Amino acid sequence: MKIKSVCELTGLTDRTIRYYIEEKLISPLYVENYLGRKTYNFSEKDIKDLNDIAVLRKFDFTLEEIKSVINDAETSKEILSNVRERIAQAVLDGQNKLSVLSQIGTEKTYTVAELAEELSRASLNLPAHKETIKPDIVKTVLPILKTIVIFAIVWLPIVLSLLVVTISINDYHYPVFEPIMIALTIVSFLPSIAVLIVSKTKLKWKKIALRILLVFCVLSIPISFFMSFGIVSRSETTDFRNYRDFDADCLANRNVVFQELFPNWPHYFENVKQADGSYKAVYLDSHYYYHYHQGFDYTYDIYAEWPLNEDEYTKEVKRAAAVFSKNIENKTYNYKFAELMKGDYHCLILYSGDEPFKKATDNYDYIIFAYNDKANIVRYIYCDSLENGADQPYYLELEW
Numbered sequence: 001m002k003i004k005s006v007c008e009l010t011g012l013t014d015r016t017i018r019y020y021i022e023e024k025l026i027s028p029l030y031v032e033n034y035l036g037r038k039t040y041n042f043s044e045k046d047i048k049d050l051n052d053i054a055v056l057r058k059f060d061f062t063l064e065e066i067k068s069v070i071n072d073a074e075t076s077k078e079i080l081s082n083v084r085e086r087i088a089q090a091v092l093d094g095q096n097k098l099s100v101l102s103q104i105g106t107e108k109t110y111t112v113a114e115l116a117e118e119l120s121r122a123s124l125n126l127p128a129h130k131e132t133i134k135p136d137i138v139k140t141v142l143p144i145l146k147t148i149v150i151f152a153i154v155w156l157p158i159v160l161s162l163l164v165v166t167i168s169i170n171d172y173h174y175p176v177f178e179p180i181m182i183a184l185t186i187v188s189f190l191p192s193i194a195v196l197i198v199s200k201t202k203l204k205w206k207k208i209a210l211r212i213l214l215v216f217c218v219l220s221i222p223i224s225f226f227m228s229f230g231i232v233s234r235s236e237t238t239d240f241r242n243y244r245d246f247d248a249d250c251l252a253n254r255n256v257v258f259q260e261l262f263p264n265w266p267h268y269f270e271n272v273k274q275a276d277g278s279y280k281a282v283y284l285d286s287h288y289y290y291h292y293h294q295g296f297d298y299t300y301d302i303y304a305e306w307p308l309n310e311d312e313y314t315k316e317v318k319r320a321a322a323v324f325s326k327n328i329e330n331k332t333y334n335y336k337f338a339e340l341m342k343g344d345y346h347c348l349i350l351y352s353g354d355e356p357f358k359k360a361t362d363n364y365d366y367i368i369f370a371y372n373d374k375a376n377i378v379r380y381i382y383c384d385s386l387e388n389g390a391d392q393p394y395y396l397e398l399e400w
Contacts (some may be wrong), residue, residue: 001041001042001043001047002039002040002041002042003017003018003040003042005182006042006046006047006050006128006207009047010047010050010054010056012050012054017050020050020053020063021026021040022139022261023063023067024067025049025053025063025066025067025070026046026053027397028040028041028042028043028046029041029043029150031202032199032206032207033145033199033200034150034152034154034195034196034198034199034210034214035147035150035151035199036143036146036147037147041299048113049252050110051116052113052115052116053066053112055115055116055119055120056112056115056116056119058097058119059083059097059100059101059119060083060086060087060097061079061083065079065082066112068284069097069111069112069115070112073111074109075268076109076110076115076336077109080101080104080106080110080115081106082115083100083101084101084102087101088104092301100119104118106171111218112282133171135185150214153214153217153218153221154192154196154214155192156221157188157189157191157192157217157220157221157223157224157225158189158192158224160221160224160225160228161185161188161189161224161225161227161228161231162228164225164228164229164231165228165231165232168229168231168232168233168340168380169232169331171247171294172232172234172235172247172292173233173235173245173247173248173292174235174236174237174242174290175234175235175245176232176233176234176235176236177231177232178230178231178232178233181227181228181230181231181233182231184227184230185224185227185230185263185336186232186275188220188223188224188227189220189224190220191213191214191216191217191219191220192217192220194216195210195214195217198210198213207208211293233293233295234291234292234293235247235290235291235292235293236289236290236291236292237288237289237290238287238288238289238290239288240268240286240288240304241285242288242290243266243268243288243304244262244264246290246292246300246302247292247294247300249292249294249298250292250298250300251298251300251384252300252302252382252384254331255333255382256327257323257332257333257335257350257367258302258382259365260323260327261320261323261324261333261367261369261380261382262302262304262380262382263380264334266286266304266306267284267286267306267308267312268283268284268286268288268306269281269282269284269286270282270284284306284307285306285307286304286305286306287303287304287305287306288303288305289301289303289304289394290301290302290303291394293387293391295304295387295390296387296389297385297386297387298384298385298386298392299381299384299385299386299387299391299397300382300383300384300385301381301382301393301394302380302381302382302383303360303379303380303381303382303394303395303398304380305377305378306377306378307375307376307377307378308376308377308378309329309376310376313371313376313378316371316378317371317378320348320369320371321348321369322371323369324337324350327350328350332350333350333352333353333365334352335350335352335365336352337349337350337351338349338351338355338356340356340357342357342370342400343399343400344372344373344374344375344400345370345371345372345379346370346371346372346373347368347369347370348368348369348370349366349367350366350367351364351365351366351367352364352365353365353366356368357396359389359392359396360385360389360392360393361388362388362389363385363386363387363388363389363391364383364384364385364393365383365384365385366381366382366383366384366393366395367381367382367400368380368381368382368383368395369381370400379398381395382393384394
């Protein structure tokens with residue numbers, strides 16, 4: 001039977017019954033969840049014991065006295081005398097009680113049930129005893145703190161991970177999700193999930209299992225926190241419609257050479273006149289790639305490529321060469337200059353760090369304009385990193 005029904009049957013309050021349990025006057029069966037909250041199930045004997053205790057409390061038997069009689073019926077003689085004396089001293093408030101108690105002999109020993117039976121007839125007209133429960137700050141605060149700590153341990157891995165992922169999504173313009181990191185982060189949640197499941201079961205070793213799982217929950221907090229940084233760790237797009245639309249922290253937004261070299265409007269389509277006089281956008285064989293990563297430092301790659309007709313190709317090569325000449329003369333950003341052939345492409349390169357077209361082992365910064373005279377194709381490349389070669393420049397992956 002649940003505690004609410006027991007309150008109705010006995011006339012005792014929820015707090016009073018829990019107080020009797022804390023004082024070990026009764027010991028009903030209970031189920032404890034992962035937060036330590038106990039759900040009691042009272043038997044008929046528990047209800048009978050509560051009623052007996054309630055009767056004795058109406059006659060001012062202290063909890064210690066009742067507990068003493070429960071543990072040793074022989075003490076009932078002395079305790080009964082003590083209660084009589086207390087009642088006699090409070091004659092103005094307890095005349096009715098003293099009258100009833102005086103009718104009970106002290107020649108025999110009594111159990112709590114026997115005492116309750118002797119007194120129950122007279123107790124019907126007496127008011128219910130109101131327990132004076134002194135607040136125990138330690139007993140009150142500790143369960144609350146325990147609940148808060150356990151709740152935090154169980155839910156903190158999940159909450160922190162969701163917080164990190166939310167911030168990452170907001171930080172990156174084109175967030176890319178890593179399935180492997182998502183799976184590993186979910187695995188780190190297993191102790192928390194197990195706690196919630198085990199707390200609903202009736203396992204024999206439930207308490208031990210929950211304590212072990214809570215230890216794993218504590219260990220999973222830093223693991224899930226750091227793993228969640230890998231769920232969304234970069235911004236990436238190949239959609240030409242996103243051309244020159246970068247993450248706010250990407251330094252390409254403030255690089256003078258980049259702004260001059262990369263055309264404001266990419267030539268990835270031409271408006272071709274149709275037979276009826278209308279124009280149709282014909283998309284060219286264009287390619288675009290943008291990647292940005294903000295780790296301990298930043299790394300970003302910007303790559304655009306498209307074919308041009310012969311006149312536009314000639315003009316664009318001349319314009320790009322002028323941009324390089326200008327920045328070489330002005331020594332912009334202290335770049336070094338290289339001009340070389342790579343496959344079918346003639347490459348103009350401003351760079352810092354390792355020499356172009358070699359695996360980077362240090363911080364690097366490459367601005368490349370490549371043009372193919374055979375196919376009239378132009379390439380614009382900007383790779384920049386302070387990650388000490390952790391990521392390689394994107395242009396090394398291209399076919400030349």
